[in-house]
Amino acid sequence: xxxxxxxxxxxxxxxxxxxxxxxxxxxxxxxxxxxxxxxxxxxxxxxxxxxxxxxxxxxxxxxxxxxxxxxxxxxxxxxxxxxxxxxxxxxxxxxxxxxxxxxxxxxxxxxxxxxxxxxxxxxxxxxxxxxxxxxxxxxxxxxxxxxxxxxxxxxxxxxxxxxxxxxxxxxxxxxxxxxxxxxxxxxxxxxxxxxxxxxxxxxxxxxxxxxxxxxxxxxxxxxxxxxxxxxxxxxxxxxxxxxxxxxxxxxxxxxxxxxxxxxxxxxxxxxxxxxxxxxxxx
Amino acid sequence: xxxxxxxxxxxxxxxxxxxxxxxxxxxxxxxxxxxxxxxxxxxxxxxxxxxxxxxxxxxxxxxxxxxxxxxxxxxxxxxxxxxxxxxxxxxxxxxxxxxxxxxxxxxxxxxxxxxxxxxxxxxxxxxxxxxxxxxxxxxxxxxxxxxxxxxxxxxxxxxxxxxxxxxxxxxxxxxxxxxxxxxxxxxxxxxxxxxxxxxxxxxxxxxxxxxxxxxxxxxxxxxxxxxxxxxxxxxxxxxxxxxxxxxxxxxxx
Ligand SMILES: Nc1ncnc2c1ncn2[C@@H]1O[C@H](COP(=O)(O)OP(=O)(O)OP(=O)(O)O)[C@@H](O)[C@H]1O
Ligand SMILES: [Mg+2]
Numbered sequence: 001x002x003x004x005x006x007x008x009x010x011x012x013x014x015x016x017x018x019x020x021x022x023x024x025x026x027x028x029x030x031x032x033x034x035x036x037x038x039x040x041x042x043x044x045x046x047x048x049x050x051x052x053x054x055x056x057x058x059x060x061x062x063x064x065x066x067x068x069x070x071x072x073x074x075x076x077x078x079x080x081x082x083x084x085x086x087x088x089x090x091x092x093x094x095x096x097x098x099x100x101x102x103x104x105x106x107x108x109x110x111x112x113x114x115x116x117x118x119x120x121x122x123x124x125x126x127x128x129x130x131x132x133x134x135x136x137x138x139x140x141x142x143x144x145x146x147x148x149x150x151x152x153x154x155x156x157x158x159x160x161x162x163x164x165x166x167x168x169x170x171x172x173x174x175x176x177x178x179x180x181x182x183x184x185x186x187x188x189x190x191x192x193x194x195x196x197x198x199x200x201x202x203x204x205x206x207x208x209x210x211x212x213x214x215x216x217x218x219x220x221x222x223x224x225x226x227x228x229x230x231x232x233x234x235x236x237x238x239x240x241x242x243x244x245x246x247x248x249x250x251x252x253x254x255x256x257x258x259x260x261x262x263x264x265x266x267x268x269x270x271x272x273x274x275x276x277x278x279x280x281x282x
Numbered sequence: 283x284x285x286x287x288x289x290x291x292x293x294x295x296x297x298x299x300x301x302x303x304x305x306x307x308x309x310x311x312x313x314x315x316x317x318x319x320x321x322x323x324x325x326x327x328x329x330x331x332x333x334x335x336x337x338x339x340x341x342x343x344x345x346x347x348x349x350x351x352x353x354x355x356x357x358x359x360x361x362x363x364x365x366x367x368x369x370x371x372x373x374x375x376x377x378x379x380x381x382x383x384x385x386x387x388x389x390x391x392x393x394x395x396x397x398x399x400x401x402x403x404x405x406x407x408x409x410x411x412x413x414x415x416x417x418x419x420x421x422x423x424x425x426x427x428x429x430x431x432x433x434x435x436x437x438x439x440x441x442x443x444x445x446x447x448x449x450x451x452x453x454x455x456x457x458x459x460x461x462x463x464x465x466x467x468x469x470x471x472x473x474x475x476x477x478x479x480x481x482x483x484x485x486x487x488x489x490x491x492x493x494x495x496x497x498x499x500x501x502x503x504x505x506x507x508x509x510x511x512x513x514x515x516x517x518x519x520x521x522x523x524x525x526x527x528x529x530x531x532x533x534x535x
Contacts, residue, residue: 093342162379165337166441170392170448171369180395185382 032256039254049216055247058255063220064133064228065202065262068212071137071224072144072201077194079141080148084190087149088156089178101153108146113206115143120210134224136212143207144197151193155186188277195270199263205232215241231259288313288452288482289334294348296329296338296506303329304506307348311452311499316474316483318497318514320490322529325503327486328376331454334484335371336364352452369396372450374458376486378437380429380444385412385421388429388440392448407447415443416469435461442470446477453477455485459492471496490530494518502526 043057050056083104091097119139129135159182167181168174183190205213213233221228238252289311296304304326311317319327332338333350336357349356357367380388389408398404408425412418417439421432429440438461445453455474459467474483474496487493493500494514501511502521510517510526521527 160379161340162375162377163381165340165375166379166381166444167391167395168340168368169335169337169373169375170395170444171365172392172395173365176395180391181381 029260032253032260035250036253036255036257036260039250040257044254045258048219049251058229058231058234058251058258060217060220061229061231061234061255062258064213064230065232065259067133067221067228068136068140068208068230069198069201071133072140073194073198075138075141076145076148076197080145081152081190083145084149084152084156085178085183088153089174089182104146104149108150111206112143112204115139116207116210118142119207124211130225131210131212131214131227132225133212133221133228136208136228136230137224139207139211140201140204143204144201147197147200148193151196152186152190155189155193156182158189159185188274191273191277192270195266195273198266202263202266203232203259205236208233209236231255231262235259286313287311288353289484290349290351290354291330291333292349292351294330294333294346294350296326296333296347297345298341299343302506304333307506307508309501309508309511311482311484313482314478314480315498316478316485316496318493318500319484319486319503320488320493320500320529321503321509323488324505326506327503328456329506330503331373331456331484331486334452334454335368335373337373369448370450371452371454372445372448373454374438374442374445374456376456376460378434378441378461380432380437380440382428382430384426385429385432385440386425389443389447392444396448408443411443411447412440414446414473415439416466416473417443435463435466438462439466439470442473450481452482452484455483457486457488459487459489467492490518490532502529504529 041057045057045062046059047057048060049058087097087101116139119135119142123129123135123138124131127135129138163181163185164177167177172180208230212228213230214227215229215234215237217227217229235252235255238248238255242248287310291307291309291311294304294307295302307330319330321327329338333346334352334357338344338346346358350358352367352371355362357364381391383391386408389411390404393404393407409418409422412421417436420436421427421440429437432440438458442455442458459470462470471492474485477483478498485493485497497514499511500514500517502509502517502525504525510521510523512522516522517526518530521530527533
């Protein structure tokens with residue numbers, strides 16, 4: 001009897017904490033939506049800023065964020081997956097490999113502004129890519145690399161050893177085993193990791209301040225060496241610079257709302273993909 | 283080396299970490315015969331047959347001493363292509379381990395990874411293997427369903443079909459009938475007897491009648507030691523050791 005009561009109390013407590021968490025989340029979404037939705041219009045989504053950014057739209061920033069995300073993922077996904085495959089499937093379980101693993105996990109905790117400085121020194125200056133989509137995408141890509149590697153590693157380690165054994169026993173090479181028996185069941189986990197990184201890449205400001213972003217640009221970027229507008233940096237700019245704080249604030253909330261919707265829909269996509277794959281894998 | 287020997291086990295010791303699982307095992311597995319491995323749980327039966335297709339080396343911190351020859355060649359020699367060895371030696375694992383793929387793709391897997399692409403050939407081979415494993419009738423209308431949706435016994439037969447599809451020269455079966463009803467068991471036994479014309483078969487079983495019914499040779503293990511290895515008839519009628527007799531008559535184990 002006593003046990004049941006204490007269990008009830010325990011569960012109620014956990015439920016309460018969950019509610020508090022949800023409350024915070026809901027408040028953020030509500031707040032951004034309430035303040036931002038007023039700015040949203042067809043014009044807002046499809047036109048360039050006008051009149052010193054007090055009117056017009058934010059389309060170049062949306063496009064810029066899209067390019068940065070695309071570039072970062074195209075760069076970091078293959079590299080991250082390959083590293084994870086090597087670390088989990090090929091490498092001997094040695095001391096050095098363990099150190100590499102720990103280092104990768106630690107890299108995930110490095111503040112993003114540090115990656116920004118790194119990008120400035122290496123891509124902008126040393127390689128001479130300048131402040132550009134390329135520099136920004138590479139910087140963002142390196143920033144999320146540890147996250148992609150960890151997610152992929154976890155997904156690969158979760159694949160039962162018996163699948164590998166079955167594959168080897170049928171005369172499959174290690175590479176075929178990885179390709180046909182290990183990656184398919186790990187794919188939902190890997191993709192979830194990638195898509196969550198998309199959210200992070202889309203929202204980060206610090207790594208692109210010195211490497212890719214510009215506050216105002218006429219028209220759209222025409223090459224990977226162009227600088228771009230990007231949503232998070234645009235918000236930052238609108239709130240800290242310029243001469244019309246009132247109008248700018250409204251546009252900033254509009255941008256925040258767009259960014260929020262983008263990130264949420266990407267996460268939603270992750271869930272859909274995972275569910276579908278899971279059904280396929282039984 | 284005698285002509286009729288397929289696998290030669292020579293002075294084998296095997297360790298999981300520091301723990302010894304097999305001690306000083308030497309035995310010859312004869313070509314085109316059925317060899318049964320019996321013994322109480324944990325005596326090293328699975329460990330032994332998993333050495334024949336180099337499965338244990340996938341487990342970290344294991345160590346093998348001694349030699350295992352396939353047709354006179356040490357399969358643990360560095361000159362040997364392990365993929366080739368595993369292609370020639372098929373295995374049905376103790377725990378059914380179908381891939382999370384369709385029933386069809388499970389059986390086709392071994393063909394595909396060995397570079398066979400011809401669709402008609404694959405389809406015919408899949409059907410024949412499923413028929414041989416006595417599961418065709420149950421799955422023929424749902425070949426594209428996920429194999430994980432099958433019952434335990436069906437999964438076991440699917441794994442047998444999967445191993446048959448690549449036509450290995452040696453077939454290692456670790457308790458292939460443990461989850462099967464008497465009818466399926468009888469069919470699998472008939473299959474094994476039929477396969478021995480072409481293949482060499484090693485079967486681990488806890489079922490004494492099964493060993494007596496189908497095996498030409500029987501090896502009895504205890505705590506990692508090979509206690510007795512002889513023609514099945516002799517093991518079951520006039521074993522030379524007291525422990526063997528106690529075990530097969532069910533006095534312990
Ligand atoms: N992966 C492993 N790591 C450590 N020890 C193991 C491992 N696999 C087996 N062993 C040990 O090795 C010994 C032999 O195990 P094995 O699986 O070969 O027994 P078995 O004869 O097949 O038993 P059963 O009839 O229950 O399947 C056991 O003591 C077992 O605990
Ligand atoms: Mg066993």
